[in-house]
Structures are given as structure tokens and as C-alpha cells.
Amino acid sequence: METIKEYFPFWNKMSVQQQMRLSDNGVKRSFKKGERLHAVTAECTGVLLVTKGRLRVYTVSEEGKEITLYRLFERDMCLLSASCIINSLQFDVTVSAEEDSEVINVSADIYKDIMSENAAAANYTNEIMASRFSEVMWVLDQVLNKKLDTRLAALLIEESELSGNGVITLTHEQLANHIGSAREVVTRMLKYFQNEGMVKLSRGSIEITDKKRLSETAEPSVR
Amino acid sequence: METIKEYFPFWNKMSVQQQMRLSDNGVKRSFKKGERLHAVTAECTGVLLVTKGRLRVYTVSEEGKEITLYRLFERDMCLLSASCIINSLQFDVTVSAEEDSEVINVSADIYKDIMSENAAAANYTNEIMASRFSEVMWVLDQVLNKKLDTRLAALLIEESELSGNGVITLTHEQLANHIGSAREVVTRMLKYFQNEGMVKLSRGSIEITDKKRLSETAEPSVR
Numbered sequence: 001m002e003t004i005k006e007y008f009p010f011w012n013k014m015s016v017q018q019q020m021r022l023s024d025n026g027v028k029r030s031f032k033k034g035e036r037l038h039a040v041t042a043e044c045t046g047v048l049l050v051t052k053g054r055l056r057v058y059t060v061s062e063e064g065k066e067i068t069l070y071r072l073f074e075r076d077m078c079l080l081s082a083s084c085i086i087n088s089l090q091f092d093v094t095v096s097a098e099e100d101s102e103v104i105n106v107s108a109d110i111y112k113d114i115m116s117e118n119a120a121a122a123n124y125t126n127e128i129m130a131s132r133f134s135e136v137m138w139v140l141d142q143v144l145n146k147k148l149d150t151r152l153a154a155l156l157i158e159e160s161e162l163s164g165n166g167v168i169t170l171t172h173e174q175l176a177n178h179i180g181s182a183r184e185v186v187t188r189m190l191k192y193f194q195n196e197g198m199v200k201l202s203r204g205s206i207e208i209t210d211k212k213r214l215s216e217t218a219e220p221s222v223r
Numbered sequence: 224m225e226t227i228k229e230y231f232p233f234w235n236k237m238s239v240q241q242q243m244r245l246s247d248n249g250v251k252r253s254f255k256k257g258e259r260l261h262a263v264t265a266e267c268t269g270v271l272l273v274t275k276g277r278l279r280v281y282t283v284s285e286e287g288k289e290i291t292l293y294r295l296f297e298r299d300m301c302l303l304s305a306s307c308i309i310n311s312l313q314f315d316v317t318v319s320a321e322e323d324s325e326v327i328n329v330s331a332d333i334y335k336d337i338m339s340e341n342a343a344a345a346n347y348t349n350e351i352m353a354s355r356f357s358e359v360m361w362v363l364d365q366v367l368n369k370k371l372d373t374r375l376a377a378l379l380i381e382e383s384e385l386s387g388n389g390v391i392t393l394t395h396e397q398l399a400n401h402i403g404s405a406r407e408v409v410t411r412m413l414k415y416f417q418n419e420g421m422v423k424l425s426r427g428s429i430e431i432t433d434k435k436r437l438s439e440t441a442e443p444s445v446r
Contacts (some may be wrong), residue, residue: 059364067367086390088354091361115346122345123338129349131311133356140363141282145405180367210349 004104007049007077010120018114026104032098035080038095039153044084044108045095050076053101057093057132058177067143067180069093079128083114086129115207125149151179152189153217156199158207168206193217227327227424228270230300231340233343243335249327254320260304261318267307267331273299276324278383280316280355281400290366290403292316296328301326308335309352366403374402376440377410379422383431391429417442 004026005011011019026049031037037055040047048055056074057080072078072095083089085108114187115121142151155178159168170178190206193199198214200207208214228234234242234353249272254260261268271278278295280303295301295318306312307330310376338344356392365374378401382391399409413429416422421437423430435445 049417059360059367067363086349086353088350088357090354090357103352113331115342115349117342119338119340119342119345122349126338126349126352127311128310128346129352129356130309131313131361133352134313136283136356136359136363140290140366143363144282174253 003051004049004106005102007075008121008124010118012123013120014114014118018118021110022106022114025110026106029103029105031101031103035098036094036096037103038078038093040092040094045081045105045109046108047082047085047097047106048072048078049075049104049106050078051102051104053097053099055095055101055103056098057095059091059093066094066177067139068178069139071098071130077128079125080132082108082111084108085115086125096195101141111191118169148185148189149192149217150177150219152181152186152216153193153198154219155179156206156208156210157215157218158195166208166211168203168208170206171204225348226274227272230298230327231344231347233328233347236343237337237341241341244333245329245337246350246390248333250328252326252328254324256320256323256328259317259318260320260324260326261301261316263317266319268304268328269331270305270308270329270334271301272327272329273297273301274325277435278318278324278326280318281301281323282316289317289400290362291354291401293322300351302348303355305331305334308330308338308348310395315384316401319371325394335408339344355435371402371404371408371412373423373442375404376416376421376437377442378402379416379429379431380434383434387432391431393429394427 005019008022013015029039037048038059050072052074055078056068057070057072057078058066058068060066080093081095083092104171111207115125140207152175155166156177159170160166172187173189176183190199194201198208198210198217200209227246231245260271263283273295275297279291279299280293280295280301281289281291283289285367301318303316304318306315333393338348378398379391382393383389387390395413396406399406412422413422417424419436421431421433423432
């Protein structure tokens, strides 16, 4: 596990013994696109270091509605899958692979031990948590302040940038899950966008045809 | 400042020098009910230790709509007023006194220095942030999943318990701010609650007349 140290900016501030405990403990795991890495009901999965692919972290309502909190890319560390390392972390999330992905899984116990001894590790963990907290505050802001057209337009722009070719292959159901809405509501709004010439809907894909206007819808304050 | 050590469970894990820096730096400040302790646009106010009263931490939308994230009571520590101590904390909140309140204000620089040297301080800060993060996740869950009647009923129960006599003296505007809704919507729902015999509305106050049913409305899943 020679690459593990690249994931920990505080590597050189650890004792050799701590470094060995971290590297010896890391286990490589692979996940297929769509597979769940960590579920709400799961035991503490541990810290996940993304070496390949893309993870989606989301929360699921009682009625099964999903809302995306944030995504993790290569070189990111997933902390909320190890919520047991911090007593006051009193909520659960689900983590799924959005592409075929590979992670290094470090057990929560080991990480917690090192964090309790090492100020640099604890401060880095603070930074990671603050970063996720900030992303969730952004989601809350979106949900509270922005209208559905704005949120959907922003999501389409984001997804088309991830796909790289301006075409989105997510289903209406998946889009609805991302923004915590219902499929029918999203379908209605997509048809409105199509009527306005901003997108072209086909079976199984959405193509952006007027990115400028869609971007303006996504950021109405900039208009 | 002899009481300051009661606020830091890691007091005995600090050096005498660190203890002195913390106690020497703490400044007592008083705030009248309704006064703002920390605003979005403010510089980094620092860590606030609540010695008396009650603080409300909330976020304000572009249109001036408020939503309560959580409250801080005596012996609580307000970390988000010192967001500059953690680089990745990329959002701002507003903090107001909900009652006449007193705090000890520790400057962000001092706290950050100690946290960077001392694992116990950093881990405690982690716990505080995780706790606030959890409260915000709860708010997000409320906003996403619960209907307005549920949220308003839950708020009325909570407020009546804070007031201690089953009477709520908040205005409809204030109630709306707490749950991120509009005054007219709250007024309409309160009238519905009154028609159902759950509350009695008077000028300037709301009295709970059927706490059992209001509680059931607040927690529909328990019904």
C-alpha cells in the first residue's frame, strides 16, 4: 500500500509506528457502478480513500426519496462512512459508486486511535468534516431558496459537464432523486425546458441545446 | 476568568501555558435579547462560550428569509462564529441572542493555535462541529421530508416547552422564520390548528389547548 500516504497530508507528522498502522490496515475494495459502499444501517464501514471512480453521498427519506449531499472524486476521503469515530456525528448517509470505483478502506478504530494521539490528524479530519458540512449547507440553501427550475437547470449543467459531451443519460427518476423532487415534477419541468429550446429530450438521454439560457436559469441572480 | 476551564473538557490535557493563553484571552460580553452577536458579513468573531441566556444560530436567504439551524444554551460553545479557524468551513451563519445573554469571547487566533498543537483540543472541536453538522442534517431532513403542519406543530411544542407555561409569544413572522416559511402560510396553518382545537390564538400569543393532538401532528410516524 505505497500510495496510501498520498491521501494523508499529515503523513510526515506521524510517527513511523502510526504510518505503519495506517498502511498495514488499508484494504483495497472495488465496487461496480451503482453498487452501495455504505448503507445507513451498516456498521461503521471506516474511512474510504477514493483511488478510482466517483462516489455519491446521499440521504434517503422515510419515503425513499433521495437527495445528493455531495460527490467524492479520486483522491477524496469519505469520512461519514466512519461516523463512529466521532461520537457527536448523529446521522447516517448512504454512499454509492456512481462509476466503477476503487477505494482503500481504513478501519474506523485505527483512524480514531491515530486521530486521538495526533493533532495534525485531528485537524485534518476537522478540515474534511468542515468541507462536507459546507457542502450540506449549500444543499440546504438550494432547497430553501431556489426554485425547482433553477435547481434542475443547475443539475443538468453539472451533469453535462461530468459526462463531457453535453448529453445526460440519467433517467428522470434519477434527476428527481438528486434534487429531492418527484419524477413527474421533473418530467414536467424538462418538457418546459424543451419547449423553451434549452434541451432536447430523447429516449434515455437529455441533450443540452441552449447552454447559455440554461445557465441563466441555473443562476438567476447573475442575469 | 476562573470559570473558563469548565467549558473545555480538555483543560487538563493542555500545558499550563496553553491554559493561560486561553484564560487571559477570554473577554466577557453581554447582549440584549434580539441583539446580533455575529453576522454573516462580520469578521471572524471568535469562539463564544455561553455563560447565560440563549443564542439562536440561523441562516438568511437572499430574500431575507431565515431558518433556524440550532440553539445554544448555557455551557454551549459556538464554533461557527469562528469559521476562520477552519479553512474548509465555507459558509456563514448569523447568531442572535434570543434572551439577554452573556458570553466569553475567545479570539479565533488563540483557539486555532491551541487546536493546531493539541490533539485533545482538536478532537473536542471535531465533536462540536459534528454535533452542529448533525443538527443541520436534522433541519435538512425536516425541510425535505416533513410537511408544514408537522414542522409548525413541532415548533409550537418546542417553543411552549422553552417558555415553560404552554404559551408562545412569538409572532407569526418569527415562527415563519424558524421554519423557513412565509408569514401568511403560518397564519393560515395556525388558524387551521385553532379550528381543530389544538391552539388558541390571541393578540401576541398562542396558547396550546390540546397538546396531545398537537404532538401527534408533530410526529405523524408515531401515530
